[in-house]
Structures are given as C-alpha cells and as structure tokens.
Amino acid sequence: MIKKTDPSLVTLEPEFIAAIVDIFENKVVFNRTLGLKALATSATEVTATIHMRPELVGHYAYNRVHGGVISASLDTIGGHAVMAAMGARHIDEPIAKRLERFNKLGTIDLRIDYLRPAIGEIFTMRAQVLRLGSRVASTRMEFLAADGTLLSTGAAAYIVS
C-alpha cells in the first residue's frame, strides 16, 4: 500500500519549492510569456501574481486583461498546487524523483467563471487542491484584484501519477 502523508502536516523543503517555482516561472515557457511570479508555495495553498502589460490586453476599449490570460493563469497555478501537494504526499521520496512527477501531470479539464472585468496594474491568484487521488487531482482557483475583489474563479481536474 502506498504510504500517504497528510499534506497539511508537511513542510516542503526549500529546495523542492525552489525547483517547482522554477518550473512554474521559467520552464513552462508560456508562463514567462504571461509573466507569472510565484508568491507563496505550500503543500496546501499556492499563490502567484501577474502584472498588467499591453500584450495581455483583451478588450482594447477598456484595457481589460484578456480572459485567456486568466484561464491560462488559473490552469497553470492549479497544476502548481498539485505539484506542491504531491511533493508533500511523497515527502519520503528524493526531490528529483518527486520532480519527475511533473512529466506526467496533465490538465484533464478546466472551468473558468468570469465574474468581474479584470482591470488594474497587478493581480493575484491562488489555488487549493480539493482532493489529491492516486490518479486524479481536483483544484479550486481564484483570480483577485489588488484590493482582494474576486474577479474570476476556476475549477480543474488533473491527471497525476
């Protein structure tokens, strides 16, 4: 039987966090195109930020962030949360082995609800893993204005191994 560790009881090693933040910010190239920066990464919640830039505009009349920036950001931060949770679940494995799990991580599907127009200079986002199974992980994500107003929500399922 696979030994399962409760993620909320685990403190992830700084090396592991640094490695998955590097994947999130740099190795996933499109995240660099978006300009995503990790804020805090733990086994139970991850947060990140994105700065408005002209390339991200959706509606030219309002200088609004493109909905696709939001869907892309929430998809990818959900995956980041899954990586963090898997890092905790398999804390007994060497870091390198846990990082290999990223190669088998894939989004099954995604839902985004656009609640309010995303207009501003900077936005934050956060993701929580609602369930981490042996084959599927489910996450809930939020995209927020600088003042904390909820702009969009997301839900996604990921294949894990």
Added chain:
Amino acid sequence: MIKKTDPSLVTLEPEFIAAIVDIFENKVVFNRTLGLKALATSATEVTATIHMRPELVGHYAYNRVHGGVISASLDTIGGHAVMAAMGARHIDEPIAKRLERFNKLGTIDLRIDYLRPAIGEIFTMRAQVLRLGSRVASTRMEFLAADGTLLSTGAAAYIVS
C-alpha cells in the same frame, strides 16, 4: 419586437467580416501575442489557426502547447463566432452599429477538455454558436491537429446585447 434573422440564411458583408477579423487578430492584443489568424468567418461557423512558437510552450520536455494557449484561443474564437452570428442576426443594422455590440460582449464562463497533447507546427480551431439569445450566447469549440485529430474541446457562455 426585435426582428430576428436566421443566421444560416445570411451572407455577411465582406466589410463586416473584415472588421471583426481585425478585432480578432489585432485589436484584441493578446490574440496577437498568441498569433491567432482567422481562416473563415461566416454566420454559422468560424475557423482560425495558430502556429507553434517557443513562447507558447507549456511542457518543455515535450514541446507541447500550453493548455492556457488552448483555453485562451477557444475562448476568443467562441467570442468571434458570437460576433459573426450577431452580425447576421442584426443584418439590418449599419455595420458600425453592429460592431459596437463587441463592446458589450463578455465571456460568462468557459470549459475546456484537454483530450490529447497538442504537439505540432500548426493547429486549427473552430467555433459554432449553439444558441444566440437576446442576453446569452452559447458556443461549442474544437482545437484540432493539422491532420484533423481532435485535441481539445470547449464550451462557453457569453453575455450579449
């Protein structure tokens, strides 16, 4: 009572199509970041294409397109299909007035199913409006490999006016 025209019986004017393609390809700046190009735009179906570029990579190990590129592309092509269908529905209005409707178009929500990894040089996408109401439009979208393999599907709802 608003006069409703069956979109399938309407041929959109080349000027109207050119104008909404310009919005799709240029004015929605993030679509330019993605590199979306319209292929065919009619009142009942729209198609577009995207070329693989390094900035769009999701998984560095496989040179796979980022899921967020797909969600962004399908969100925006769904909106383009809604603009085309509204252009047909309100064919009696001047073009400028119909184009103003874009200012009130917004995605309510979006679902993307990622079926197969998007690896390749060029991809196509298409969108159909399943229902165009007076307040809400619903669309179905597909993201396809060069050989026609279905890679991702999408469904979205848009607020219209």
Added chain:
Amino acid sequence: MIKKTDPSLVTLEPEFIAAIVDIFENKVVFNRTLGLKALATSATEVTATIHMRPELVGHYAYNRVHGGVISASLDTIGGHAVMAAMGARHIDEPIAKRLERFNKLGTIDLRIDYLRPAIGEIFTMRAQVLRLGSRVASTRMEFLAADGTLLSTGAAAYIVS
C-alpha cells in the same frame, strides 16, 4: 437607475423566505422527488439537506448516491441562493413582485466536480452567490457528508432579470 442594495446588509422577511423555501421544497416538483429540505436561507448563503433513500442510489454495489442527484441538488440550491440574493437586492419591492422573478430564473450552465463517493444517511449542501449582476448570477456550491467532508463542488451561471 436601478437601486442596488448590498445583500449582506439585508435581513430577508420571514414571509419571503417561507415563500422561496416553498418553491424550493414543493413547487419545483423534482426537488420533492429528490427530497430536498431547506435548512437556512439568507441573502448571502443558503443551506439544505437530503436524506439517502433507495431511489437515489447510483452504484448498487456501494449504496452510493447517484451523481445526478448531486448535480440536480447543487443546480437547484444555486438557484435558491440566487432567489434569496435577488430578494435582498430588490428589498424595496413587494414580496409578490420579487417572487415573480423566479419565473425568469434559468440555469445557463453548471459544472460539478465529484471529489469523493457520497455514501451516508444524510448530506448537506450550501450555495453562495459570487456575483449577482442585472442579467447573470454566478454561484458556488458544495455537497458535504454529515461530518463536513467535502464530497462535491459546483459552479453555475443563471440568467436573472
């Protein structure tokens, strides 16, 4: 301009609550088939309960609640939350007029995530309105075991007027 009242500052009248609970429990006949009972109804959150019965079984091998019972319950409790929020938003209107709004309420779309099998004697559910616009309302819903374990989550959009 329509006067908007912040729902969190409004105490709904017992008569209004009784009327929308009667719609929820009785007039929406399928809710009676499901056996839904309202627990608490306020302008900002609604809760309800459902008892396991043989007719609701999905998987005979496990005596598990059918996923469709969950999707139906979360769809309908989301609508109930929207009715409560609209009752608060339009608190200056007579109750009868606010109840008429139910006739124009419709679900646009729904997403359900099934996290864990629903096995037990009694379940609770809750719904919150994330945004109540003049044309669209968005909600978030949860389906919980008796011990509070999160079994399923939902998100929905509703057309309102």
Added chain:
Amino acid sequence: MIKKTDPSLVTLEPEFIAAIVDIFENKVVFNRTLGLKALATSATEVTATIHMRPELVGHYAYNRVHGGVISASLDTIGGHAVMAAMGARHIDEPIAKRLERFNKLGTIDLRIDYLRPAIGEIFTMRAQVLRLGSRVASTRMEFLAADGTLLSTGAAAYIVS
C-alpha cells in the same frame, strides 16, 4: 503492452449490450427513478430516451423538465457510452470481466449547458466518447427534443480502469 482495439471496428456482443443496458436501466436505481430507457448502444455512440412525468417537473409554471433531470441523464448516459467503448476496447476479455470495470467507473466532473427549455412529452439523449484513455475517458452528450432540437449539451470526464 495492453492491446487496444479501435472501438469503431468492433461489434459488441448482444449479451454484453444487454448486460450494460440492464445496469443503465435498472441497477443504477436513480435511472429508474428518472425513467431512462436505452435506445441503441454501440461502441461509438449510445442513445436513450426519457418520458416527461410530473415528478420530473422543474418549473411548475411551464411544465418544464428540471435541469437536474437533464444533468443526471447526461451524466449517466456518458458513463454508459464509456462502458460500451470499454467493452469494445477489451473485446478479448470475457464479458463478466468487462462488466467488472463498471465497479471502477466514476464521474470526475461534468458540465451542462442549458440552451433551450425542455418542454415536451419525450426527449432523446446521446453520448459519444471523445477519448478513451487508460485512466480517463472524456465524453460529449446531447439532450434533444422529439423534433431533434438541441436543448442541452454536456461534457464529462470519467475515471476508468
């Protein structure tokens, strides 16, 4: 390596079809509560029907089918399509072994788009498996009026084994 058979080249045995139709119509008790009847079951598409009954009413003012009936029906017919496709994929296995796969089938998540009010005496539904993987299956479903009008669409992901 698991031998994979192209479902479109497989004719399912009448005994296998009868067994999964029995699960669909009878053993999944809530389907009996709904009154679902299978119409045609093949490896590539399944269809079913449902008759309007007072217990299924959602909106009493319009005698409209409850949205939850539609979400439940589309969830379950999607699962039925997955069972049929798995029956074809594993055609070399004995029927009893293939039927055991039903015990591990579960819906991961579901999206329903409600396009038009479901008012009528009888409705049909159909489901197709868009992708059958070794761990996850994705389906697309439709809920139709007697005259073929598209009333609702659905998409779902299922865990398989």
